[in-house]
Amino acid sequence: MTAIVAYPLLTALVTAFFKQSLVVPGRKFVGFDNIVDVLQGNFFQLFQQTMIFTLGTTILPFAIGFALALALNTRIRGANLMRGLMLIPWLVPGVVVSFLWMWIFNGNYGVMNALLAPLGVEPQAWLAQPGTAMWAVIIAKTWQSFPWIMVMLLAGLQTVPRELHEAAEMDGAGTVRRFFAITVPQLKGIIGLVLLLEFIWNFQHFDIIYVLTGGGPAGSTQTFATSVYETAFRGYDLGHAGALGLLWLILLMALVVVYVRFSEKGEER
Amino acid sequence: MKERTPRKAPALRADRPGVRVAAWASVIVCGGFGLLPVYWLLATSLTPRDQVFSYPPRLFPSEVSFEAYASLFSNSQLFTYMQNSIIVSVVTAVLSVIVSAYMGYSFSKFRYTGRRALMYFVLASQMFPQALLLVTLYTVFSAYGLLNTYTALVLSFTTFTLPLCVWMLKGFFDTIPNELIEAALMDGASRLRIIHSIVLPLSAPGMVAAGLFAFVRGWNDFIFALTLAGPDKQTLPPGLVNTYVGEAATAWPELMAASLVVSLPVALAFILLQRFLVSGMTAGAVKG
Numbered sequence: 001m002t003a004i005v006a007y008p009l010l011t012a013l014v015t016a017f018f019k020q021s022l023v024v025p026g027r028k029f030v031g032f033d034n035i036v037d038v039l040q041g042n043f044f045q046l047f048q049q050t051m052i053f054t055l056g057t058t059i060l061p062f063a064i065g066f067a068l069a070l071a072l073n074t075r076i077r078g079a080n081l082m083r084g085l086m087l088i089p090w091l092v093p094g095v096v097v098s099f100l101w102m103w104i105f106n107g108n109y110g111v112m113n114a115l116l117a118p119l120g121v122e123p124q125a126w127l128a129q130p131g132t133a134m135w136a137v138i139i140a141k142t143w144q145s146f147p148w149i150m151v152m153l154l155a156g157l158q159t160v161p162r163e164l165h166e167a168a169e170m171d172g173a174g175t176v177r178r179f180f181a182i183t184v185p186q187l188k189g190i191i192g193l194v195l196l197l198e199f200i201w202n203f204q205h206f207d208i209i210y211v212l213t214g215g216g217p218a219g220s221t222q223t224f225a226t227s228v229y230e231t232a233f234r235g236y237d238l239g240h241a242g243a244l245g246l247l248w249l250i251l252l253m254a255l256v257v258v259y260v261r262f263s264e265k266g267e268e269r
Numbered sequence: 270m271k272e273r274t275p276r277k278a279p280a281l282r283a284d285r286p287g288v289r290v291a292a293w294a295s296v297i298v299c300g301g302f303g304l305l306p307v308y309w310l311l312a313t314s315l316t317p318r319d320q321v322f323s324y325p326p327r328l329f330p331s332e333v334s335f336e337a338y339a340s341l342f343s344n345s346q347l348f349t350y351m352q353n354s355i356i357v358s359v360v361t362a363v364l365s366v367i368v369s370a371y372m373g374y375s376f377s378k379f380r381y382t383g384r385r386a387l388m389y390f391v392l393a394s395q396m397f398p399q400a401l402l403l404v405t406l407y408t409v410f411s412a413y414g415l416l417n418t419y420t421a422l423v424l425s426f427t428t429f430t431l432p433l434c435v436w437m438l439k440g441f442f443d444t445i446p447n448e449l450i451e452a453a454l455m456d457g458a459s460r461l462r463i464i465h466s467i468v469l470p471l472s473a474p475g476m477v478a479a480g481l482f483a484f485v486r487g488w489n490d491f492i493f494a495l496t497l498a499g500p501d502k503q504t505l506p507p508g509l510v511n512t513y514v515g516e517a518a519t520a521w522p523e524l525m526a527a528s529l530v531v532s533l534p535v536a537l538a539f540i541l542l543q544r545f546l547v548s549g550m551t552a553g554a555v556k557g
Contacts, residue, residue, distance in 0.1 A: 009397050012404040022407065068299045071292040082296060086303050091535050093489040095506040096528040099513070100310050103521050111309055114325040123324075143306060146299070175288055204398040207491045211510055229400040233496055238404055245401040252396075 013249070015242030022236040034243035042219070043247065049134065050223040053209070054202040056138035057145060058195060064142065065149030070183075072150075073157045083154070090147035098211035101140035102127065130220035133213050137221050141208050149194050156190035157183070192263050196256070203252050224248040314338070314525035321521050337522035341530065349501065350508030357419055357494075357504055358487035361426040365434045365483040366476050368427075373438030374464055378450065388439075399492050402428060410497060417499045425493040430483035437482065441475030442468060481538045488534060505531050 016034055020027035068086060072079045089097070104112050107125025117123070126136040164182050173181065184191075206225040209215065215222035215230060222230075224244065232241035313321065314337050316330040341347060376388055406425050407416070415421040445468055453463050469476070488504075495507035503511070509531065513524045 007405070009402055009405070011408075012401045015404065064299045064302065067295040068303075071295040071299075074288060074292045076289065076292050076296065082300060086300065087539070088307050088536075089303055091539050092528070092532040093491075093506055093535065095491050095510060096310075096532055099509070099524050099528050100306055102514070103313065103519075103525065104306060104309060106521075109322055109324055109326055109521075111326050111328075114328075117325065143302065146303070175285060200396050204396075204400070206400055207506075211491070211514065225398060225400045228398070229403070229492070232400075232404050233407075238408075241401075241404055245398065245404070248398065249401070 012242055013246050015238045016246045018239050018242075020238040020242075022232060022238055027239075030239065034239045035247065038240060038243045038247060042222075043244070045219070046222060046224055046227055046244075047251070049221065050203065050225075052134060053138060053141075053205070053221075053223050054199060056135075057141040057202040057205070058198040060138065060142040061145035061149050061198065062195060064146040066153055068146070068150045069153035069157055070179075073154060083150075086150060087147045089143050090145070092144075094144065094207035095211055097140055097144045098208050101136065101143070101208075102212055105136045105140075127213055128217050130218050133217055133221050137209055137212050140212060141202070141205065144208065145198060145202075149198070152190060152194050153187065156187045160186045196259060196263075199259070200252065200256065203255075204248075310525050310528060314522055314529055316522050318520065318522055334522075337520075337526040338530075340520075340523055341526050344512075346500070346512065347505075347508065347527070350503060350505045353419075353422075353498075353502055353508075354488060354504040357422045357426065358484045360419070360423050361430055361487040362480040362484040364423060365427055365430040366438075366480045369431055369434035369438050369479065370469060370472075370476065371464070372431075372435045374442050374468060376435065376439045377442035378447070399429070403492065403496055406493075407496060416497060417502050419502060421497045422494055422502065422504070425497055426483075426487040426490055429490075430486050433486065434479040434483055437479045438472065438475055441472040445471055478542055481542050485535050485538050488531075 015027075017029060017031060018027040019030045019034075068082075072083055092100075104110055105126035107113070107123065107128060110126070112126060113121075113123040124132060126132045160183060164186070165178055168178050168182060204225050205223070206229065209221055209223060209226050210229070213221045215226040228241050228245050228248065231237050231244060235241075312328075312330055315333045315335070316327070317332060317334040317336060320327065320330065320332075376384060403425075406421075406428075410416050410421045410425075415424075449467060450463055453467055458466070489506065490504070491506040491510075494504040495510070498504070498507075500508070500511065509524070509527055513519055513527070
């Protein structure tokens with residue numbers, strides 16, 4: 001078990017210190033050269049784009065998932081059916097999500113342009129322009145992620161004791177007040193967990209970005225995941241891929257540690 | 270894992286008109302975002318090919334045509350991808366369940382140094398970036414001449430299905446009372462005998478669930494099959510990308526039809542799993 005996961009990862013990270021090609025055997029120790037190269041290259045652009053993608057695909061699905069969970073937790077008609085139907089986007093394979101949104105965002109015949117036309121938006125090639133491509137990718141990933149968040153929060157909502165709400169209502173607390181004073185604090189644990197997991201997953205998400213844009217146009221949707229892949233399997237340059245991967249993992253761990261510290265502090269208060 | 274959450278525990282009362290309106294508004298807006306693309310997938314797959322290339326697109330196809338599905342099933346390369354997908358996902362599922370049954374049992378019933386650390390490592394390994402893992406997997410498989418084989422795909426899929434299955438099965442084994450095992454020990458049963466005749470039969474539902482999960486994860490994989498296999502061993506997800514994406518005029522109805530067909534086994538697995546899924550997925554998280 002350790003062998004099957006830890007060994008490959010460590011070997012991959014070790015290549016950071018070698019000049020090594022995917023197709024030519026043999027390697028040469030180069031110390032920190034690769035890491036310096038990567039840091040002097042487009043590392044900060046990659047970091048920025050990865051963060052935009054990760055934050056966008058964590059916050060947007062969370063907002064949609066939370067809104068739906070709250071709505072479906074009331075006694076409106078059809079809530080059960082809706083809960084089931086809403087899982088479809090989460091169930092379909094990642095490449096299907098990509099195909100579907102590639103078609104929706106298609107510049108010539110896409111339905112997105114047709115829907116936005118009445119609002120006065122000019123037809124756009126959403127996935128082919130650096131300004132819009134990242135948002136298009138984020139929306140596609142959001143569509144895939146929100147159902148899982150909805151399910152988790154719905155499960156959390158059902159554990160909130162009804163007595164708390166009844167008592168607060170007796171004391172004259174309104175819906176909004178009860179939401180912030182009861183629902184949110186009661187769900188704190190699960191909200192924290194969902195956000196953390198989404199952040200980690202999205203930080204290394206590959207499939208949807210790669211199929212929708214391949215990191216383009218002009219590298220504007222390139223993230224650490226797609227860039228490591230491109231460097232290793234299109235550029236055959238394992239040394240630089242390993243170096244980028246090493247920095248990527250260190251960054252992720254640092255961000256997770258900061259997050260955990262931060263949420264523990266919140267707990268103490 | 271078996272307990273059920275009470276069905277009626279409304280956190281917000283829908284009695285108040287304000288709440289009711291807000292609830293409906295968010296269901297319509299978010300629900301539209303969730304379901305309109307699904308409608309579009311279905312509608313496009315049923316549109317005749319020549320009607321797709323028109324702007325503005327027709328929101329309702331004027332005639333329903335199954336030509337996309339017909340041309341899909343006459344494509345022999347797609348058939349190969351489908352066959353590969355089935356072989357690789359099924360073998361991955363079976364292998365993952367067998368290995369993780371023993372590992373999960375060890376995590377659940379034995380106490381040894383480093384057990385906890387190992388357990389968390391298994392979980393943390395879910396978070397390792399696959400693009401990076403691939404660098405080594407590719408080099409190793411290439412050194413052993415395993416590139417473009419089912420073995421390479423199964424082994425690489427196992428890197429992400431195994432942690433998941435171990436974790437799920439450990440949860441199942443935890444629910445088997447230790448007294449049962451102690452009683453069997455007293456009667457002289459060997460450790461292996463206990464696993465095979467008591468623990469595994471009792472956790473059959475858990476093993477089926479873990480197997481289905483592993484199957485779905487393998488079926489949905491894109492990056493490993495894309496990199497480690499060529500056209501004759503590739504599975505459907507990279508196969509479809511290679512077939513349809515990047516062409517000058519993508520055959521959208523066909524691609525949408527293919528998307529629907531690829532999604533079917535996953536939907537089926539989900540229907541089988543549904544009861545387990547929601548409770549299993551949330552049990553640990555909500556309580557913890």
